[in-house]
Amino acid sequence: ETGVTQTPRHLVMGMTNKKSLKCEQHLGHNAMYWYKQSAKKPLELMFVYNFKEQTENNSVPSRFSPECPNSSHLFLHLHTLQPEDSALYLCASSTSDRDSNQPQHFGDGTRLSIL
Amino acid sequence: GQNIDQPTEMTATEGAIVQINCTYQTSGFNGLFWYQQHAGEAPTFLSYNVLDGLEEKGRFSSFLSRSKGYSYLLLKELQMKDSASYLCAVVDSNYQLIWGAGTKLIIKP
Numbered sequence: 001e002t003g004v005t006q007t008p009r010h011l012v013m014g015m016t017n018k019k020s021l022k023c024e025q026h027l028g029h030n031a032m033y034w035y036k037q038s039a040k041k042p043l044e045l046m047f048v049y050n051f052k053e054q055t056e057n058n059s060v061p062s063r064f065s066p067e068c069p070n071s072s073h074l075f076l077h078l079h080t081l082q083p084e085d086s087a088l089y090l091c092a093s094s095t096s097d098r099d100s101n102q103p104q105h106f107g108d109g110t111r112l113s114i115l
Numbered sequence: 116g117q118n119i120d121q122p123t124e125m126t127a128t129e130g131a132i133v134q135i136n137c138t139y140q141t142s143g144f145n146g147l148f149w150y151q152q153h154a155g156e157a158p159t160f161l162s163y164n165v166l167d168g169l170e171e172k173g174r175f176s177s178f179l180s181r182s183k184g185y186s187y188l189l190l191k192e193l194q195m196k197d198s199a200s201y202l203c204a205v206v207d208s209n210y211q212l213i214w215g216a217g218t219k220l221i222i223k224p
Contacts, residue, residue: 040123040217041216042213042214042216043212043214045211045212056211090158097210098210100206101146101165103160105160107157108156109157111155
C-alpha cells in the first residue's frame, strides 16, 4: 500500500544537526499522526493534526517540532536530538481523529539514528 | 493508568493455528484494533471489534469480550509470510489509540 509515503526511509544525524522528516498521504484523509516506535515498546503517539489543526501534543520535547501545511502533508522538524531519540518514526493518517471505527493507515517509517 | 498486555513472542508451526491474546485496562472503550507489522514495514490494519463476539475474515479471526477486557487474534493455516509482529490497540474514551507492545510471531516450517 502506498497511500502514506514517508521520506527519508533512513536518517543518520549528529546531535547538533537539523533535519526534517516528511509524510504525504494520498487517501483524502483529514487527520495525520506522528508516532515513535522503539524496540519492544508500544507505539508512542507524539502529535495529532485534524484538518491541519494540532489536536494532541503528548508532552513531546521541543526538539521535535511538527508542521502540517495542509491535510495531505506532515513534517517533523528535528533539532539537537539526543541518542535516546533513535527509533522508527511512523506517520499515519485517518478519516478523522474522532472516527473511532476507522483504522489508521501507516507509512513505512523513517529509521532515525542519532550519533 | 492505561495498559495493554500482549505476549512478547510466540512460535508456531506452518499449517497450524495460533491464538494471540490481548488484555486491556483503559479509560473507556470505543473499539479494539489488530494490526500486522512485518519487520521494516508499516503496520497494516487487520481487524476492528467494538461488540462482543467473533469477527472472521478469511484465515484471521478476532474475538472481543468487553466485560473481561480481553481480545484474541486467531490465525489459521499458518503460512511463513505470517511471521510478523501483531499489535493490539484500544480506542479510549478520548478517541486515542492505546497500543500494546506487540507480539512477535515466529513461524517454523
